[in-house]
Amino acid sequence: MTNVLNAIIANKPIRPTVQDKSPSFTFDSEGRIKPLKDKGKLLPSKIFGSPVEYAKDLKQDVLNIGKAAKGKANDHELGRINDLAMKFGSLCLATYLFIKNPLKLSKAMEFVGFGSFFASMALWPKLAIQAPLKVRTGVDIHQKYIDSQGRKKMLHQDPQYDLTDLYSREDLDKMGKKLNVSENLPDRDDFIKQRAKKTAIQGNTLWMATAGFATPLMSALICNRLEKPIAKAIEKYDLISSSVGMEKGAANGPISKLKQHLAQISLNKFLQQNADRVMDDKLVSELAVKLGGKANSATLQDAIKEELKSLKTNVKLDESFIRAAVGDKVPQDIFNTLSEKQRTLLNKSIAEGSVRGISDIIASAVPGTKHEQMQLKKTIASLIEKAKTSQELPKLSVISDKVQSMYSSLSSFASEKAMLDKFITARVGDKSGTYIANQWGRVGDKLIKSLKLNTAELKALSQGNMDVLMDKLSQLAANEMEYDKTINDLMRLIGDYESKTGTPVVSRIKQKAQDICSRASGDLQTKGFSKVADKITSSSQKGTLETVINVNTAERISGAQSSFYRLIQAIDIIKKSKDGKLNQQLSRILKEEGQKFDIATLEKLSKACQKVVLTATTTDYVEKLKSAGFELSEVEYKAVMKALFDNKIDTANTLEQSLSKSVGTERAQEILQGFRNYKDEFMNKVANWQNGMTKDLSRRTVTGITNSANAVERNNIAGKPIKNLIQDVAKQTYNSQKWLKIFGTTFAALTVITLALGLTFGRKSKMEKQIEEESKVK
């Protein structure tokens, strides 16, 4: 710049003809250079900036990139571009991880992580340093100013570039008061400015020293706290969007249409590329996958294969075809030398299409030994069959119209079914993040809370310690108020579950499945693809897609319902064992069975009842509790099962009282009815299960009713063992608490230290005090 000025001075009074758009100097009336009038000013001191301001700055930063690409940016602009690039790079990474993660919650958490990290980076210095210091000393260490070129900068960024002259009288007075600077001090303003500068240096140093600890901790803690609300929000979104999507036909939405369009292009390409291939097994399989799509089951693909295989060309068996097929394996003149009888038989076989007959006649006409004729007969038959098959199997190009036609019906069906699947999955899908999975998690959380566990107990439970579980459940059952409250909480969750998976929802699924299956099936029937149509829905066939949809849904709903009932039952049984009602029930059963018993037996069976309800799996029931470690006689097994599942014995009075208190009599009766049905079903399908594998137990049943439940059904009725539920949740809770304890405590300690250090900033130094004292004396 000096050179420029010198050059101008050397040419004085000539003014440059071409000027920079915004030179950093001007001229006085005599043409001499003088500095520009300063236009710098402080911006209003705020802890949080406005979004509009942020958007404006962002726009300017983006524009500055274009400027910098031409080599025209300054330090300030490059610095801001760096911040922008960091955010952009992180956003790219978050987007990549968003795409990579399969689960919605994980996807969302990638952006939450990104946002929380930058938020923490910005918030920590504001909340822990800037705001407290401003309150205590009046100094805003991140005070911004706008310079003469209109650039926003930090006032205290460079301590050697003193801009404290920008402080107004009001600002200085405010700071002076808070910094306790004597009113009568000569050069008071300079004194205040020095103190403000010192405070800012200290604050900025504290920021640098603590940000490395605070930002990751704060970000991790924010993510930890936000995970559950976000899961809940995603769950709500899925429930609503899948419902709306199914009803409004989102299958015809733009994304779905684009997908269909792309699939159509892919199919057309496939048909073109493979036009000359014959429809052999390999090609049929490839086509079945393309037509069947992901949304449909393998059984549908099998039906498509069958359908495609049936698209054969009828081959006319005549003499010329046979001549061509056998070729030079048989002398061609043999056809002219056939006897009349042979000719008649040959014509008859041709008319019947009997390859065996044809080959028999031709082979017998060829001279040779019987053995040679037998060999020739086989060869001829094989040649004719081969020629026939190769002509029967059409080229793909011949049937591509039919394939297209089948595809158009199947693709509409697939997209409609995809929406139905989405509706079902959002509610009862067997994967994490669905309503059913989340609700089950909430039940576990509620239970863990009700058990009032300390860290050691939580750890023991997370390791599957049954004694702690029994002990805690007993304590819960013994406390009337806590017991009622727990039942009340659980009922609310169950009520919510029923509202989302109850009869109206199941009917809706059934109706929709029927609608889309009937429509697709009818369409395919009309086009002549009856095999595929019947596989989608049929009144005469079993295992159609429609049935599969309904059965799978019902199984998932009943599985979760059973788990809920099992949970109620577990709490109820523990309570009964505490107040002696369980022993009364057991003794009644044993008496009815004519079994002698003592207190020890009753205690043993009572413990068995409690343990069974908490831990038993389907296998344990199938093995008549032997695999669960119980050596029970036949009568004892019956007693345990009856005490647990016989509605005549277990009248659930205690539960009724508690339920009535929490949900009212009417609703309590409803729930109890469901509970009774569950127990009946359990008794018939699980407790009575006759297992052929263990002979000594195989015929052991409670009521002698033979059931027809399959393994999946039994598993669904048995539900999830309470011990497993509590252990899973305890593990999660323990880990979460441990993590929170370590990092939450560290963060809290860091915050306290930072705030405490902040209290020491901006104080008068010894020398300053001395000057103040001296000025007072004067």
Place this chain on the structure above:
Amino acid sequence: MVYSVGVQNQYNKKLYEHASFGKKEKDKRSKCENHDALLIEEKTKHPISTSIKIQTNKLANAFTKYPKKGFMGSKNANFYEYLTMGMVPYLIGSGMLIGVFNFASKFFDTPAAVNSAKLGKKMGLGVLAYGILKTLSKKFIEVPVNLMRNVDVNLPYDKVVYELPENNNKDNLVSHEYHKVFESVDFPRFDLFYNNKYFGEERDAYFKKTAKKFGFKEEDVEHSDQKVKPKIRETVVKTRLFTTLSSYLWAATGVGVAMQKPWESLIINPKTRLANFKNYKQIAKQAKEQGRNIAKYNYFYKDFGNKFVESCKQFINNNHKATKYAGRALLGAAVGMTILGNIFALHDFNKDKGSKTQASTSLIDDSKEKVIC
């Protein structure tokens, strides 16, 4: 110059009453000299040791001297110290990020500990990959620019700072700071290139050489410094812009690679590896024969290398289509930005029109005599 005291108020007067500045004889002698020295010779002859020396000095000061001055609110604290202290949150933050995802897992039960360790490993590697790639990737643009234009944007110089006496400290008032010549595009330290024998005997040898690299004609090279300075400045701006933009994309790519599944089975196990260090071949052979996981007993770099190759493959060729294309897009963006950076930084957009940003080119008439200081 460096002792100018600014506002002479009572407070400052008190300070300067005893201001002998405690200068030692050798410092007094060179009171008004500019001690700042370009480290071109050191960097060229001993690039690694010079870089280590500078970084160690900065790191040590960032954790000790500068925070001490900062917490005291020293009047000698400056922007360089503030920026150098920026290393502190960067390094501690990286350690904390690794810690947040790894430390707690040892208190968890299996399988939570196993799952947590898997994620922790990936996060740890992600943090390392971020730092390494962010630094290294800048060289993809900086090296070609240096070779083609003779502009080393990282060229360091030793700045001598004379501090004000404070807290009865009157003796140790000289400190050294390691700056970069082009760290400021507004005020690059062009002065350090003049009369530097390293570049040649001529006063402006560096600028002449650089002018040739920029393709100036022989007759222009005579006044090369005035001609080439704006060009250097533009090149520095463009290089800074594109190294910044590309480095974050490379860093994101690095983290993306670190997030791939193969890393989950990386066995770090330093204790066993060190114990097996001497006869690792024999132990690895035994492990192989016994059907155990050989990676545990092999050299770490081999296992690491295998995982790295697998992860890179998975990053650009993932089974999941969208992930595959996203990975390719991220890598493509990083590579693309680097190529673009090279093109922009090495291309002179203002060659024909003359630089409008630099008043010098439009205001100075080359035919007239000029005063150069």
